[in-house]
Amino acid sequence: MKFSLGWLKEHLDTAASAAEISARLNAIGLEVEGLENPADRLAGFTVARVISAERHPNADKLQVLSVDAGDGKPLQVVCGAPNARAGMIGVLGTPGAIVPGGGFELKVSAIRGVESNGMMCSVRELELGDEHDGILELPADAPVGMAFADYQGSDPVFDISITPNRQDCMGVRGIARDLAAAGLGTLRPLAEVYRMTALEPASGTGPAPDVATLDPHGCPAFYAQAISGVTNGTAPEWMRSKLASIGQKPISMLVDITNFISVDLGRPLHVYDRAKLAGPLVARRAKDGEQVETLNGKTYTLDATMTVIADDAMVHDIGGIMGGAHSGVSPETTEVLIECAYFDPEHIARTGQKLALTSDARQRFERGVDPAFLDDGLAIATWLVLEHCGGTASAITRAGRPPLEPRVVSYDTGLCERLGGITVAADEQRAILERLGFSVGADWSVTVPTWRRDIDGPPDLVEEVVRIHGLGNVASVALPRADGVARPTATPAQKLERKLRRAAAARGLNEAVTWSFLPEADAAQFADGTLRQAQGERSGLWLLQNPISEDMKAMRPSLLPGLLSAVARNLDRGAAGLRLFELGRRYLRGDAGRSDERLTLGVVLAGENIPRGWDSGKAATFGAFDAKAEALALLAEAGVPTGSLQVAGEAGDQFHPGQSATLRLGPKTVLARFGMLHPAVLKHFDIAVPVAAVELFLDAIPARKAASFARAAYAPPALQAVTRDFAFLVDASLPAGDLVRAVRFADKANIVGARLFDDFRGAGVPEGQKSLAIEVTLQPGDKSFNEAELKAIAERVTAAAAKLGAVLRG
């Protein structure tokens, strides 16, 4: 919402400066987003007299002027304007000045061989209008040497942001009213502002126009007055300059009047060319499919939920939003009908949203205009038309009834302190409310002014009192501290998330935060598969209806695609090896149409693991075991007994079928998947290096039972552990992990560890078999093992291995 200081002062009698007004506007909740003084842009421009004008020696269309800028030192200026002549007074821009209409800086220059020390400016160059046929000519008594900004007078323009609750401030008058309430001046009577003798409807002579409302919900009230014999000329200077100051183009008297009243009073009106209407004008619901061409030149197709103003022939107005092109006024218009209606705010909002059509009228109606201002609005509009366009007014038709039921709030002045935290004397509260237009009963029943649709309860009144009294006066009060031992404020899941994030970074991984939404094709790569079903998850991507672009359409079903895109970008920038992780949600479908958002940790290890080195030789790329190491290390940090995990099952279609697996706790609970990604997936993401990946499903990690701080009792064994090596021949297809587990648990009393240290195929090992060597750690209890005991343990190990077809190598 824009308005100039001069415009505001039409309503507000104040001596305050623009800066003071700006500060007070901010303080009362009318946020000043901009305060611009057009005079600031006219620095370096001076009122100057042309002393002489000679033909340019080298150019027919140019003249060489001698200009007096008031300092007694005539300046030579080359000028192309046909109206430049000796004796005229204009505006001189001197070197260093920036031309507002062109944005360029003036410099001393040579034009066709003649030095020019500035520029005589046109109206357009000074951004005072469009005229550019010649230089601006000022009256003969304009004081030569005066800064043009001072001559022109300065009228700073405010740009304030109006919150959706304050329709009353979508007019300059409402802002003036708020400022007056805040003690920054007095509000002038409206009749005085419009130079009317009294704020009364024009007494009409002709018959009242035939209008009606057939849609009491969408358009509860439709007031109208006709005026005959008008001349739709140019609006008066005071109106045009005000509209121009806020960037609105003057169009014609009748249009400017409605625009002016809309900005000045927050009251939208519509003026019809009555000659273009056929029969009575009614507010009614549109018919499905009915069309109207509006003033913005577009055609809209309407439906039965929308309210329109129509005659017998066609729709002339999308009620409260935008008028129709057919019956709009033109310079030839002589017969007009002024509509001053009340449209239901919710109704307007829905229609506007459906049509994706915004307008100044919609903005005001959907926030709720003053339902008690129909008569006054119409009176002012008619007054202005009669004053400036002539003609005779008809009687007024008042169809329907605006919603005028007064709202009364019973208020307790103590609430100001209880909710607002500030003590304001009852008298002052009453005075503030009354200055804002509330009427306050002796029993503190407060009647809300008709223009304050947003007020509906005591807290609203507290807000009014506090904002006018000054929020700056609210003192800080410490929140009471809870007694007793502080409880942790993070849940176990949150603690786990924090710990894993730092564990991953401590392992050398860089945390990334990537978009929650992906291109559908990227998401689809990770959408389905056997893994999902194994986890009992519902399939189907969440797809946005109105994505910002197709690249941000599908909610990620996995953290890997987003990380892979980041990998691709980094590789493009020349990175050789990448270790990225992200800890965030993946989005699945839950019960009853809800979302199922599961915390996940994704890791990608791409390209070089170890760069070529003086001691390590050639660069080494990441492999599946790097992914396995990360998965196990992070699960261990999460408190998972990694020794009991099974490496099994398919990790999913996105992974290399032979170099990936899941980590399961029991047959069903998949805690993680890891391995090399499938080359087809990498190709989809334009990645040309191998990528190992891990996905940790944090939601699947079993919660640890609440335990006390004390650990289980433990004393390091007195006797040293001993190790024994076993080498077995097994079928080449036997998973080594199976053999290690068999050995590890062959003698639970004595074996505390089993570690595979060799996997060999080739010379000495029969075709189709492999040799696996395992180091077994034995822990003696009270006394050392004797030979017989060691032999018995070895036999148990061999027997357990034999169940898997393993044969001890001799």
Next chain:
Amino acid sequence: MIEESTLPALAEIECAATLEALEALRVGTLGKSGSITTLVKTLGAMSDEERRTKGPLIHAIRTTVADAITARKAALEGAALAEQLARDTLDLTLPAADRPRGSIHPVSQVMDELAEIFADLGFAVATGPEIEDDWHNFTALNIPESHPARAMHDTFYFPESDLAQGGKTGPEGGRMLLRTHTSPVQIRSMLEHGAPLRIIAPGRVYRSDSDATHTPMFHQVEGLVIDKGIHLGHLKWTLETFLKAFFEREDIVLRLRPSYFPFTEPSVEVDVGFALVNGKRVLGGSGDAPGHGWMELLGSGMVGRTVIAAGGLDPDVWQGFAFGVGVDRLAMLKYGMDDLRAFFDGDVRWLAHYGFSPFDVPTLSAGVGTAA
């Protein structure tokens, strides 16, 4: 006689060039049939008197020779070790094997900082779904369907066919969307935990908006206090305490301005004062001071009665305040990044530069912030 047999031996020991030569000398003197052993053996055949006079002398000779051998052996071994070490010299300007450094993303770091600060004030961390229904995101927060604020939110919607609960609106859900703010967690927390309540709810939020300073996804943290007798003064204190702790500056000055949010009444916009130092905004001091200004930082207010009721609480008994602030924005103000879009790009160079060591865990005792 004794000097004659000893002195040459001592000289030879001093001159022994190798451990082998020294060993030969040892065998020749102290060995089983060595010259000095032989001399010692002569003691057995002597008379008591002769032994009394010669004995100490012979033993002294043996000790002198033995000590000389030990000393020479140590010297030779030392020289050999020094020679060995000289051969084993490494060029230590060669690079050591690189253990990569990981990093924590600034958004995570700042969220941990916030959790730490608010834990001290008794706030727990709450969460809610990002794929929300319009009841929790709008209606329960006093933003009915036709409310202009709903249009202002630039909401991402899911198709009507995704309607939760077959289209019912209410706590069970309606039209599905991406939450436009963290405020629905207010409703969920009240419904789940009742009152009194002190929570912060950090998380991702979404607006259909993309330009130099807006991304369609960003992070917010919501704060909510519901209790008896909570008023605007408590809100002001809480925000001051939080921002002073976060920026670790005692001179943070806030300016409260009346504003409007459908879910709070009164609503308060909070500005923070800054100084312009070399063209950069440095928080601290009053924005009204010369060379200073005010920066819009966050929105807040007293929770509206209808919102408290939607949270299943009696607004005649419970009242409180809520606030919402951009986490990415806080990170940028504190740590000096100037491009929001870079937060979500995953450029390792950026992550390494602006990220944090995993061991920079924000704690109150060490200061929640990490110096550059």
